[in-house]
Amino acid sequence: MATSMNFSRGLEAELIQPYNFEMSQDLRPFLDEYWVSSFLIVLVYLLLIIVGQSYMKTRKGFSLQGPLILWSFCLAVFSILGTVRIWRYMGTVLFTQGLKQTVCFGTYIDDTIIKFWSSLFVLSKIVELGDTAFIILRKRPLIFVHWYHHSTVLLFTSFGFKNRMPSGGWFMTMNLGVHSIMYTYYTLKAAKVKHPSILPMVITSLQILQMVMGTIFGILNYIWRQEKGCYTTTEHFFWSFMLYGTYFILFAHFFHQAYLRPKGKAKPKSQ
Incomplete structure (x- = not known):
């Protein structure tokens, strides 16, 4: 077993x-203290x-x-780079x-690549709040799922980062993957570049799939918690289950309203 594990780590390296x-x-030392500040930022x-x-x-709304x-474009580039690095690592x-x-198991959390990208990932949740500023200044409809999602993801991300939750690796991986497509779509739409009409529906579908997979990973983490070396907390399981559950309901409702009802097309999540 030890030989197999050493081989795996050697292959990984x-x-x-x-x-x-x-x-x-x-x-990370700075961001560990940021957990308290995240509440003030959301407020x-x-x-x-x-x-x-x-x-x-x-x-009148600004253009x-x-x-x-x-x-x-900048958020799309960041998300794509993060996706390439983290998806390959995970x-x-x-x-x-x-x-x-x-x-x-959190053996990979202290890896240089994970430390770097997870730190940027936490900070990016603050930057992404700027999405809301564009919606307000352009006088576009600000729906509940948008600001609720931005607020709670920021808090949950900083909480998971502070507590070094292993399952947070998949949260980051999936989120970067979806955002790489979503912000590319936003860039094309803002630039009035023609794009596949089905793209908004695909993005929302991926967002819903992310919530399903996140819930599954959380449940597996809780089931395996009895094994030696497995790290999770009841508090983390509760909040991850609650948040992923509400996200799933809200995004599924948005999907139904935007794409299944004969009411015209809508954009993914917020824009």
Whole structure:
């Protein structure tokens, strides 16, 4: 068994080498303290939504086409780069050490690549709040699932990061994957570039699938918690189950309203 594990780790190290920029200063000590600040950030975010909508109520919406293209493009590039690096890493661990290792055991959490991208991933949830600013300033409909999802994902991400939850690796992996497609779509739409009409439906379907898979990973993590070395907490299981459950309901409802009812087409989630 030890030989097999050493071989797996050797194969992993051979296939996935960090780039120089990924070996920069470890941000985790700073971000561990950020958990408390995340509540304040969400509170300010919600207050700014109220203030912003009130300010724009009697004003004409801004076009902001150029800034929106740049904004969506930058987030698309970040998501694509993160997807390539993390999907390759998680895939290697999955095929060399098994699903249980990726869901339950945190041996990979201290890897240089994971430390770098998970730190950026946590910070990106703050940056993504800017999506709401574009919606408000352009006077587009701000639906509940948008601001609820942004708020709770920010809190849940910082919570999982602080507690080094192994199943958070898949949360990051799936989220980056969906966002790489979603922000590419937003970039094309803002630039008025022709794209497949089915793309919005595909994105929403992937978002729903992400919630299903996240719930499954959480349940597996809880089932395997009795095994030596498996790390999870009842608190994390409860909140992940609650959040993924509400996300699934909200996104499924949006899917039904946007694509199944004969009411015209809608955009994925928020834009």
